Amino acid sequence: MTKDTKITFYGGIHEIGGNKFLVEDKGTRIFLDFGMQMGKVNDYFSEFLKPRALNGMGDLFEFGLLPKLKGLYRQDYAKHMGFGGKEETAFDALVLTHAHVDHAAYIHYLRPDIPVYCSEATKLILQGIEDTGGKDDYLTFKHNFRIYENKKGEMSRGKGEDYQEPRKISVFENAKKFSIDSIEVEPLAVDHSLPGVTGIILHTSKGSIGYTADIRYHGRRASDTERFVERCGNSDIDVLLCEGTRVEETFSATEFSVEQDVKTIVNKTKGLVVCTYPTRDLDRLLSFYNAAKESERDLVIDLKQAYLLKLFQTSDQWKNVFPKPDDKRIKVYLPRKSWGLVGRDDISRYWTEKQLLQDYDVWEREFVDYGNAVNYRDVSGKQKNYIFYCNDYQLQQLIDVRPIEGSSYIRSQTEPFDDEMELKEERVKRWIEHFGLITSEKDWIHTHVSGHGSGDQIKKVIEGTDAKSLVPIHTEHEEYHRKWHDNVVNAQWNGSIAL
Numbered sequence: 001m002t003k004d005t006k007i008t009f010y011g012g013i014h015e016i017g018g019n020k021f022l023v024e025d026k027g028t029r030i031f032l033d034f035g036m037q038m039g040k041v042n043d044y045f046s047e048f049l050k051p052r053a054l055n056g057m058g059d060l061f062e063f064g065l066l067p068k069l070k071g072l073y074r075q076d077y078a079k080h081m082g083f084g085g086k087e088e089t090a091f092d093a094l095v096l097t098h099a100h101v102d103h104a105a106y107i108h109y110l111r112p113d114i115p116v117y118c119s120e121a122t123k124l125i126l127q128g129i130e131d132t133g134g135k136d137d138y139l140t141f142k143h144n145f146r147i148y149e150n151k152k153g154e155m156s157r158g159k160g161e162d163y164q165e166p167r168k169i170s171v172f173e174n175a176k177k178f179s180i181d182s183i184e185v186e187p188l189a190v191d192h193s194l195p196g197v198t199g200i201i202l203h204t205s206k207g208s209i210g211y212t213a214d215i216r217y218h219g220r221r222a223s224d225t226e227r228f229v230e231r232c233g234n235s236d237i238d239v240l241l242c243e244g245t246r247v248e249e250t251f252s253a254t255e256f257s258v259e260q261d262v263k264t265i266v267n268k269t270k271g272l273v274v275c276t277y278p279t280r281d282l283d284r285l286l287s288f289y290n291a292a293k294e295s296e297r298d299l300v301i302d303l304k305q306a307y308l309l310k311l312f313q314t315s316d317q318w319k320n321v322f323p324k325p326d327d328k329r330i331k332v333y334l335p336r337k338s339w340g341l342v343g344r345d346d347i348s349r350y351w352t353e354k355q356l357l358q359d360y361d362v363w364e365r366e367f368v369d370y371g372n373a374v375n376y377r378d379v380s381g382k383q384k385n386y387i388f389y390c391n392d393y394q395l396q397q398l399i400d401v402r403p404i405e406g407s408s409y410i411r412s413q414t415e416p417f418d419d420e421m422e423l424k425e426e427r428v429k430r431w432i433e434h435f436g437l438i439t440s441e442k443d444w445i446h447t448h449v450s451g452h453g454s455g456d457q458i459k460k461v462i463e464g465t466d467a468k469s470l471v472p473i474h475t476e477h478e479e480y481h482r483k484w485h486d487n488v489v490n491a492q493w494n495g496s497i498a499l
């Protein structure tokens with residue numbers, strides 16, 4: 001095993017997302033993030049053409065979408081596909097900056113004995129995703145391809161759920177250093193479109209590495225970004241891995257201006273306000289919540305958001321930052337699901353409460369009894385009292401709710417950046433138009449700020465960190481980094497740079 005200190009880039013180079021950076025120092029090997037290369041993965045796979053579990057990592061290896069490294073991947077897959085699996089783990093840790101798929105999705109493929117280090121909020125979000133029905137397993141490892149002896153003494157196939165164990169998740173505290181063998185890790189919160197995002201400084205035997213994660217100054221947590229940059233500036237950083245998703249942009253509005261836009265529209269609306277925003281961007285949820293408070297409306301959230309807010313109540317650090325799921329300005333929406341019994345008059349006469357509960361998944365059922373649970377009849381009957389969250393996968397609820405004249409729609413998420421997203425948005429527009437939420441006089445209302453800083457902000461990060469060399473990551477426009485730093489090192493996909 002090499003004893004050199006170096007960084008190898010298995011994704012996140014000349015592309016947005018897919019960060020998988022292996023840092024090696026005196027035989028210690030840790031990954032910074034282990035995400036999906038969304039762009040490259042979409043070149044080969046789609047919703048209906050997925051990598052097959054039966055082939056383990058093989059379908060992703062085929063196109064170079066996962067690095068072929070022994071001792072890294074889950075042994076059940078590795079053995080099943082004939083890619084080793086009996087060897088000791090050769091990796092000491094994954095340090096995770098945040099819970100977005102382009103940084104975290106491929107945890108699924110990792111061995112469960114590799115410890116994952118992340119912030120408390122990151123852990124809570126991953127738990128939310130896992131518990132609320134996504135197929136992604138982040139915190140729990142479910143063994144696949146297990147054979148067991150059944151009652152008749154026959155060998156039978158086991159189910160993953162029957163053979164599960166928690167992954168080794170270690171929660172780090174902001175600004176509190178810890179060591180992984182020869183490497184000292186300094187996690188520092190930064191501002192991005194998700195709670196708990198963390199920039200990282202690694203102190204190795206040959207020098208220091210800074211990693212911005214995804215970063216901006218225009219959200220609710222600009223002072224976090226300032227502290228991260230200042231700390232880098234005082235840390236004699238040798239190599240800075242600096243994102244540049246929106247580096248070619250010259251302007252960013254702020255989260256506070258989004259909140260103001262929402263307030264203006266809500267105050268002008270006489271009927272129902274229908275809105276969508278990224279499900280787990282709780283700072284955006286706050287913008288809508290604050291607008292609801294000001295206009296004396298209630299914010300009607302979906303079950304996944306209610307579940308996430310409930311999880312955040314378990315954290316001393318976060319419980320006063322975001323509203324409780326039973327806050328007096330929050331309502332939890334019970335959609336019609338399965339047999340669609342919610343809101344029917346014949347509940348208790350013909351259908352029982354138990355049958356109603358059966359419409360919902362187990363994790364959803366506790367919310368049915370919440371005092372602030374509402375259904376389509378409640379929302380439909382008092383439209384001017386509500387801001388109603390309805391994302392692109394929940395549009396059928398508009399058929400139940402039936403927005404009245406004078407209702408509006410606020411779209412508060414990223415604009416489409418490829419043909420597929422363009423087509424999806426056209427479909428959403430048709431629904432919104434159908435329900436009279438946009439008309440020839442009333443346009444599509446879009447208010448959003450990105451999780452990523454514009455060029456001026458990235459320049460500020462680069463200047464403030466004052467690193468000896470700079471590697472552009474998470475960007476398709478390295479030329480800007482070159483303009484702002486005179487020692488830009490060109491990393492290649494699967495290539496290394498030495499410290």
Ligand SMILES: [Zn+2]
Binds near residue numbers: 098100192214451
């Ligand atoms: Zn992100």
